[in-house]
Amino acid sequence: MKCFYSYEGSIIFPILLVSSLCYFIPILVASFGEVENETPFTYTQGSGNGPKEWGKLDPDWKLCNTGKQQSPIDLLAEQPQVLPSLGKLKRDYKPAPARVKNRGHDITVTWKGDAGKIIINGTVYKLRHCHWHSPSEHTFNGTRYQMELHIIHINACEEIAVTAIAYKYGRPDPFLARLLHHIKAVEVGDEEKDLGIVNPGDIKFGSRKYFRYIGSLTIPPCTEGVVWTIVNKVRTVSRDQLRALRGVVHDGFEANARPTQSLEGRPVLFYTPTMNTGSS
Template sequence: MEKLSFHVCFCSIFCAFLLVSRLAISQEVEDETEFDYNEEGEKGPTHWGDLKPEWHSCKTGEMQSPIDLLHERVRIVSLFTDIDFDYKPTNATLKNRGHDIMLKLGHGAGYMVMNRTRYFLQQIHWHSPSEHTINGKRFALEAHLVHQSQNGNYAVIGVVYKIGRPDSFLSKMKENLEEISNTHEEKALDVIDLSLLEMQSSLYYRYIGSLTTPPCSQNVLWTIVRKVRTVTVEQIKLLRVAAHDDSNTNARPLQPINDRKIQLRIQSTIF
């Protein structure tokens, strides 16, 4: 019985170690100073897969993101509902990751249910210009709402913006972004009301891709909201100034679609 108990305990610890290791390898890089977006540089997007062995998917993966959501490749799917959301006000922290600003959310931020799986909202970050394009058109900004299930799978919601009226969610963080523009420190925020994201839409794209930063892990469930929101030039500049790098962009180049299916889903209720 003692030997049996030992083996059971060992197996449990070993399995837990494998799960933690998998999450550590698959998750987005917290410190982005180890790579950059300089197309001509040694740490640029074309070299990400060579910088570290665990980043090999950036070079060899066949389901990489971002992609062009080309209408000729899109299959229209009509349904009543596909996503259920339960977002809640939560505490948050603004963090400079080198090439972007991440809004790291507390454990009580809530979740979404997709394909009968619950994905918990972990963080929001921004890319300028947009990483995804729609029928060849690139936008001024793209927000990524990163979710993760209990078994470590990712689901990301992308929202694109054009230049226009101020975005209310970013407006609420204006002073905080200004405060961290000259420091590398994190900034703890008051409770964030996620309803300010205002992402109501009945059209959205769905495909299987990857994280758009190293380690470029694949099998990420992407949902790109079709409705284009607005943001000011000043708000985009503030996001770029707060991120301490010399780049004019933090958008990964488009990746081959290969044989992947892209759906344009239509439903009566989203968000």
């Protein structure tokens, strides 16, 4: 992955361009290795193994404390750079076999077949899995919503691109509604359970506008170089749906959102199809 800098007026905009070749630059390249065993860490501050201590719990997790490209962030902590030239997020999803797993710290749906892809600046990232955090991890000018969905993609170089959607209380989420009875039935420590064919195209985005920045995984090992795309529209989830998601994870992980991290000078870009930011 490389950053290409172009000028618009007097401002330098980092346009996230991904080469078709694999350049393994340690500071930028993220592996797909989210930790599966949640036992060593918690989200509880002051517990000795909460978010502030993650980087000290395992040598492989040191970036959680020392990294300069950590996630999540407050997307409106500084004025985003409006950049229509980023282009529309290209999604090409299709139904495929999927399984659900309770990882203790979250519920994960993994597609086992070819479930399609997204394309960012000409680079293909294949869909792998999705999972939920509650409350939302990213904030909007300090506002933290009730839930956040992370949709994980990986390219041929094993670099990660995550699409995120925030949710507030309201009408039930249709995608979650299709899976909820399976989610309620899977317990911590169970093997993955078949879901049959699941269409990721059922995940509703609701807006073409999005935020874009370079960050990290939000759980250990907090690997950096993740291309984040956060949909601008806040969608809705019902209280019953969120209660079900929280009820099946390990005690202490009902709230599984990492605190926001410092920007460390990173730009946050905002794509809108027109310069009229009042449109969807």
